[in-house]
Amino acid sequence: MDPSMSPEIEAVRDMVNRFMETEVKPVMDGYEKRGEFPRELVRKAGAAGLYGAVFPESVGGSNMGYLAAAVIQEEMVRNDVRFSSCNNQQGSTCPSGIYFGGTPEQIQKYVPNLLAGKTIGMMSLTESGGGSDAEGNMKTFARRDGDVYRITGQKMWASIANETDVGILFAKTDLKVGAKGVTAFIVQPKTYPGWKAQPIDCLGLSKSMRTNVVFLDDFIVPVEDRLGQEGDGFKIIMRTLQPGRVGVAAKALGVARACFEEALRYANDRVLRGQPIGRFQMIQSDIAEMATAIEASRALVYKAAQMMDDSLPSNRIAAIAKFHASQTAKMCADKAMQIFGGYGLATEYRVSYYRAYSDMFFTGEGSANVQKIMIAEDALGYKLADRHHGKTGLRDIRKDDVLKDFKA
Numbered sequence: 464m465d466p467s468m469s470p471e472i473e474a475v476r477d478m479v480n481r482f483m484e485t486e487v488k489p490v491m492d493g494y495e496k497r498g499e500f501p502r503e504l505v506r507k508a509g510a511a512g513l514y515g516a517v518f519p520e521s522v523g524g525s526n527m528g529y530l531a532a533a534v535i536q537e538e539m540v541r542n543d544v545r546f547s548s549c550n551n552q553q554g555s556t557c558p559s560g561i562y563f564g565g566t567p568e569q570i571q572k573y574v575p576n577l578l579a580g581k582t583i584g585m586m587s588l589t590e591s592g593g594g595s596d597a598e599g600n601m602k603t604f605a606r607r608d609g610d611v612y613r614i615t616g617q618k619m620w621a622s623i624a625n626e627t628d629v630g631i632l633f634a635k636t637d638l639k640v641g642a643k644g645v646t647a648f649i650v651q652p653k654t655y656p657g658w659k660a661q662p663i664d665c666l667g668l669s670k671s672m673r674t675n676v677v678f679l680d681d682f683i684v685p686v687e688d689r690l691g692q693e694g695d696g697f698k699i700i701m702r703t704l705q706p707g708r709v710g711v712a713a714k715a716l717g718v719a720r721a722c723f724e725e726a727l728r729y730a731n732d733r734v735l736r737g738q739p740i741g742r743f744q745m746i747q748s749d750i751a752e753m754a755t756a757i758e759a760s761r762a763l764v765y766k767a768a769q770m771m772d773d774s775l776p777s778n779r780i781a782a783i784a785k786f787h788a789s790q791t792a793k794m795c796a797d798k799a800m801q802i803f804g805g806y807g808l809a810t811e812y813r814v815s816y817y818r819a820y821s822d823m824f825f826t827g828e829g830s831a832n833v834q835k836i837m838i839a840e841d842a843l844g845y846k847l848a849d850r851h852h853g854k855t856g857l858r859d860i861r862k863d864d865v866l867k868d869f870k871a
């Protein structure tokens with residue numbers, strides 16, 4: 464309960480906590496042990512409205528907004544970070560990319576099922592040449608062949624690509640014009656040939672929701688599944704990653720809070736020299752630093768989300784929130800490990816995997832250095848972070864309800 468938040472937002476927080484407590488926590492360890500994707504749980508989370516907070520009701524969303532979405536991410540991660548591994552694919556990058564760049568037919572065909580958790584999403588931008596300059600280093604090529612494109616190349620770190628039904632994938636349709644040659648595609652790996660996803664073994668990350676290398680060998684995408692025009696891909700990426708960044712910041716906040724709560728519990732339980740270790744001043748110093756950083760991160764994440772709800776320029780604040788929250792998560796994961804001593808390394812304790820997730824949130828959807836470059840160049844006046852606000856020509860999820868009067 465946060466007394467600075469509205470009762471509606473706090474009701475959302477309660478609802479998420481109830482869902483995680485009753486539906487996810489009792490079964491998630493089992494999925495992890497089996498390495499099985501929790502498809503039924505994703506469907507239940509979709510039915511509970513956990514993926515649709517920023518989308519209009521016409522596509523199955525609840526139109527509650529970015530602040531509600533941030534609170535949902537924060538609480539899901541705080542309860543079980545592993546189950547949150549597909550949140551972006553179900554409720555952010557994948558459906559919002561389709562919403563921003565798609566036709567009404569494409570939106571109606573794909574977005575409602577993603578938000579409902581009935582189909583499993585994916586967003587694949589990164590390649591092995593470097594995620595921080597994904598467009599510049601993109602080699603994957605989509606060749607037009609009559610009514611289809613044939614895509615050949617290799618994508619890297621494509622989360623959930625081994626399970627996805629419907630995703631978005633970026634490939635070059637023109638190799639000579641840099642970012643202007645990037646095109647976005649809706650992909651259906653279970654429907655068309657030429658797709659092979661190979662999970663990457665990652666220390667400390669979920670065994671049930673995996674990230675992958677994807678090998679594309681003349682993989683087929685019908686022309687009608689292209690998002691926007693050839694060359695629109697870069698615009699769609701930039702527009703899609705901005706809310707995604709606030710989502711990752713909220714997830715980092717969730718990890719920081721989980722570390723803090725575990726550390727408090729352990730500091731009170733673990734008795735050394737006749738007293739709980741929480742009585743030791745150096746442990747208290749760690750607790751105080753965690754509490755302070757979490758409050759600051761939370762204020763920034765909520766401010767960024769609120770500014771997005773108010774349709775204000777929010778690229779700069781999103782970068783600041785993501786940078787701060789991911790640093791806080793790393794710091795809290797580190798301190799929680801220290802407080803747990805050797806036990807922090809045992810996988811039966813959740814703190815053993817928070818470090819890996821905090822590292823992931825530090826790097827994913829724009830690394831910490833990339834956020835710092837954006838923040839500093841804005842401050843120095845070299846490149847304003849919000850220079851494209853309102854000028855991308857793409858629709859706004861919350862304001863432009865394209866399906867309201869649309870009949871398929």
Ligand SMILES: Cc1cc2nc3c(=O)[nH]c(=O)nc-3n(C[C@H](O)[C@H](O)[C@H](O)COP(=O)(O)OP(=O)(O)OC[C@H]3O[C@@H](n4cnc5c(N)ncnc54)[C@H](O)[C@@H]3O)c2cc1C
Nearest residue numbers: 586587588589593594595620621622674827828829830832
């Ligand atoms: C678990 C996981 C899941 C992921 N899921 C997805 C997904 O679903 N879809 C997807 O498309 N991608 C995904 N990614 C990719 C992620 O977005 C990239 O890892 C990220 O963009 C960084 O790219 P990179 O790892 O290639 O690092 P690089 O770009 O090679 O960067 C290496 C280092 O150099 C630094 N650096 C880069 N440029 C500069 C500069 N100009 N100045 C100073 N320092 C710089 C970076 O901060 C970083 O520290 C995922 C990654 C992970 C680890």
